[in-house]
Amino acid sequence: MRGKLDLDRRPLVLIWELTQACELACKHCRADAQPRRHPDELSTAEGKALLDQAREFGEGQLVVLSGGDPLAREDVSELIEYGTGQGLRMTLTPSGTASLTRERLADLDDAGLRRLALSVDGGDRAAHDAFRGEDGSFEATMAAAEAARDLGVPLQINTTVCAETVEQLPAIRDLVDDLGAVLWSVFFLVPVGRGRVLTPIDPDRAERVMSWLHEVSEDAGFGVKTTEAPHYRRVALEESDDDGDFRRRLGIRAGKGFAFVSHTGEVFPSGFLPQSAGSVPDESVVDIYRDSDLFRRLRDDDALTGKCGACEYRAVCGGSRSRAYAATGDPLAADPLCGYEPAGYDGPVPDQHPAD
Template identity: 30%
Template sequence: MFKINPVIQWRWEGDKVLLNTMLGMNRVAGEVLELCQTCSTIDDVVTKMVEKYPGVLHEKMYNDTNKIIQLFLQREILIPEGETGGFVFTPFFMQYIDSFFNNQLNAPVRVGCEITSACNARCMHCYASFSPDSDELTTEEWKRIIDQLHGLHVFGVSFTGGEPLLRSDVEEIVLYAHEKGIRATLATNGSLLTKERIERLKKAGIDAIMLSLDGATPEVHDRFRGIDGLFEKVISIIEYLVKEGIDIGILTTISRLNIQEIPAIMGLVDKLGAPRLALMRFIMAGRAVENKLLEPSPHEYIELLTRIYEKEKELKTTSLLYPDLPAIFYDKSIGLDHYENLKVKGAIELCGAGITTCAISPTGDVKPCDLSGDVSMGNLREVPLKDIWDNSEVFKKLRTLGKKDQKPCNACILNEICLTGCKALPSQVGDNGDMYAADPTYAQCFAVFQEGSENV
């Protein structure tokens, strides 16, 4: 006997089905999945399918249905009765969304909700301001937005900022999303997390907490974040969250301040027992543009990738998300075979801006990504999200923009296998942006390695 894994959600996209694991399936598989809500054996499902398709021979229906159910069990969409299933994410899903759904989804899969621009940190790479906007969305306005997300069958939201915990109503907003069946995560610098606040978030139904850790020592982390004593606070919070069994992910932005400490950060996170660590490259947006000298050079990234790869072999608890860097960087460090393997495993972050995701600013502006800056495809105080999602010219372009469209990367010898980075930075989708321009890190890569100057 089996049951549907309780963490699985799905929605219909025309005559196809999309799961929150980013797996798509055809109409028949979708019908089998929906029957599994009330059926717990293959025979029960086959009986219902024969009733639905009386012209199909019973033997054929049994064989076809059994194949589908075995796939469901393999991917933990279905789990044996009495067992607890995990969440098996579909690797390299953006390629799959393109080939199976033609990059045309009815709604985003996940939405980033920037509930405030205020922040108590002074991070050197961030795009958020230090003070709240005078016209930020109210609690009730955020609830109305969540109603829209629920109606569109959005699977998840990420509450970010600024520092989201500066809002006293964050637990109320999380609870509202939870009650609507939307998976909610919270990204925080950790400075305002206490045991009491964690308990309130847990009661509200928070699914995961994402914490920033940008150094293996107080000197590096606190300098990067601009808050004395924050490192020790974050470490204690990680220990507490792991002890309490609350899902946690660690986010680390690579910079010249911490690049020598990245392997040590990996070891520290693993020792603390956090299940996931995402290593993110230094992206040219927000204050990162002003602090460009903190961006590692191609040579520094290449050297780091080798050290990351070797250190990962020692990790016992933590799974690693590698930085989204040009394929040539991987070629010159751990090799293209390992790069391809990381892509297949889903171990490198992919850009889904305007295709699977979008972001909402503190004042209700919709944009492709939280890194898109102050651009607006429309404001939710005036236009429903569905209208913006379907009709924004920028979103439409992002769904058709191919690797061969991006300059100068379209002339690179590794263009076909490279992930080509961000597609919705301010330099690309801003008022004076060029959507055909490559991510600045990737453009720099081309300048160094494809134009013949390897003096990095």
């Protein structure tokens, strides 16, 4: 599918943030989640209309239901069943709370859930719960992972990389393997929401982590991908003898192969790039993705500026547009996490710390 995907017409991933309500207070939370649901969340009927629109992207469109904690809504199974009936591949990223029971997972499985993504940000209970801000989160997450395995629901593990978690990565890798996950999705911190109080790793450390992730990917029984770190593809291409899989994923980044619908219907290039290009249900998410000025500019590799614009890998990578926006206010600027120097480039090197 990736090799045939026209990113001007269709995203690889469409994320819908069902709600920002969540019981946890995670240090990195992009959504700055709240205890209660927002009164202006998309309703069930409006959500189904959004899924109808998503179907227009084409059969098998991947839709990720996220939050906050999407299980704070009672209509999750209904929405998954509806989307599945529309030919969409429906996946879910719940929080590790008491709501994530075996019975609830069985209900989601019956509705047609294609994959469950759980967050693990520490290699043991103490490290994970401290990062998540809730005692018992690790235990709930492990129980949900076991239930997913018993039900035959494919499991994805998401991990945030920052100064507070980077030393935990080897232990988390072992957990990913032990849990039988099919994919480890590694998120490199973008300082938005509560994540502004966390410390990003520096570009040299990021390069070493990406090189290590590539080594893991060659031997592991699960896939490895990065989020908001597209230069992982450049690292992998430099180190890999078989670059076919990476070539099939060229250029996927915020606004280019990726779109995000907020809990109130605003359409963003990414949940980490809070610049609206329009809103549903008044507008079609298909039209916004394909035709809005913001999305079109983000898909233009030649519109990138600074070091990213000069880089010979810009079509492979293109840098994190979200991190560039967080650091400079310009989504087309250079990604401050990347330490690579394009051949012959003698312009300014971006500050790795976000602007105040």
